[in-house]
Amino acid sequence: MSSEILRRFLENGFQLHPEALKLICSQESPERIAERVIASLDSSVLVVQPEHVFPFIRERREDGLKILESFTSSSSNASVENFHRYFLSRYEKLRRIIEQRGIRGRDISTIGRVSKGSEVTLIGMINDIRETSSGNILIELEDQSGAVTAVITKESECFERAKLLVRDEVVALRGIKQSDLLIVRELIEPDVRVQRLRNVQKVSSGILFLSDIHVGSNTFLKEEWEKLISWINGENGNESQRALAEKIEYIIVAGDLVDGVGIYPNQDKELEILDVYHQYEAAAELFERIPGRIKSHREITMQSGRPNPSPLFQMKFRSSSRKKRFLSATPR
Numbered sequence: 001m002s003s004e005i006l007r008r009f010l011e012n013g014f015q016l017h018p019e020a021l022k023l024i025c026s027q028e029s030p031e032r033i034a035e036r037v038i039a040s041l042d043s044s045v046l047v048v049q050p051e052h053v054f055p056f057i058r059e060r061r062e063d064g065l066k067i068l069e070s071f072t073s074s075s076s077n078a079s080v081e082n083f084h085r086y087f088l089s090r091y092e093k094l095r096r097i098i099e100q101r102g103i104r105g106r107d108i109s110t111i112g113r114v115s116k117g118s119e120v121t122l123i124g125m126i127n128d129i130r131e132t133s134s135g136n137i138l139i140e141l142e143d144q145s146g147a148v149t150a151v152i153t154k155e156s157e158c159f160e161r162a163k164l165l166v167r168d169e170v171v172a173l174r175g176i177k178q179s180d181l182l183i184v185r186e187l188i189e190p191d192v193r194v195q196r197l198r199n200v201q202k203v204s205s206g207i208l209f210l211s212d213i214h215v216g217s218n219t220f221l222k223e224e225w226e227k228l229i230s231w232i233n234g235e236n237g238n239e240s241q242r243a244l245a246e247k248i249e250y251i252i253v254a255g256d257l258v259d260g261v262g263i264y265p266n267q268d269k270e271l272e273i274l275d276v277y278h279q280y281e282a283a284a285e286l287f288e289r290i291p292g293r294i295k296s297h298r299e300i301t302m303q304s305g306r307p308n309p310s311p312l313f314q315m316k317f318r319s320s321s322r323k324k325r326f327l328s329a330t331p332r
Helices: 002-011 018-025 030-040 050-056 080-099 108-113 222-232 239-246 276-288 315-320
Strands: 119-131 137-142 147-152 170-178 181-188 206-210 248-254 299-303 325-328
Touching: 002 018, 002 030, 018 030, 018 050, 030 050, 080 119, 080 170, 108 119, 108 147, 119 147, 137 170, 222 239, 239 248
Parallel strands: 147 181, 206 248, 248 299, 299 325
Antiparallel strands: 119 137, 119 170, 137 147, 170 181
16 A cells, blocks of 8 residues: 555655655545645645645544433333323423523413413413314413413414424413413424533534434435445545535434334335344445545444434444444433
8 A cells, every 4th residue: 555655646746755654554545645635735845744744634533422321221111101201201391491481381271260361371282283264273282280272373473383383292372362262472482592602612523414314215315325425435526525524523313214114004115124123234234334434533423213212223233333333322
């Protein structure tokens, strides 16, 4: 390898210092580094020194990514009590997120004591949502104390957003009480507050986020995956796109890595791989191709997803994926 690198520099009219040659050959993609160094030189350079190489490499670093929390217990059984506990926990967490914005909702069971025409704010989970014959949206909202019917008219400013709501979402509704109904004027959804970060270190590295890959499905985007791999390896794209790919140090797969088996009725008709373990094996083979040109200090974090939540990957898949990986449970 070193003789080939040396030959490339000589062909382009440059001598190569032994330390510079050693530095280039220590990288995972020495040919690529060599070509980039050569392209940066002008005729005033006679001997290529290590300082000519440094801008095109990054020092190997200790793992910069740590899993702070990841549960390892197996999935619980599908009992009514467990489902109730799960939805209650989810409701309380999302309710607190809304309340952190200074929004306080009263118990739904107390709305009967509210005078007609008064403004009311309620926080609850959507038990049912449908469109009326007149084109308005009817929502049945419930909390632990009771349930209420809310109407969002098509003239309301939040009507378009309300059309995207689905069952089991936790929202706050603010409106006017009319008889047994709440006429909604404002729809508030839980969100993540923007926080001002302090002592942020500026770095040139990048993170690539992936999700919903669905290996095993007959809708898996093979052609798009090939383009992604090619781009990560710096084999396609314009100059700025290749430079962006070069900065990637972390790849995070945020769920739905494989399609799974038996998730919904007749799913097998949409699968190319009918065994979930074989799906994970296929996923491992796909990701084994990523580090071919990626420096060894780059890291890949995977969460299985589907169904959610889910524990860590089976050990069989984890051992088959030999390169540098962090494997995390899907968050609860």
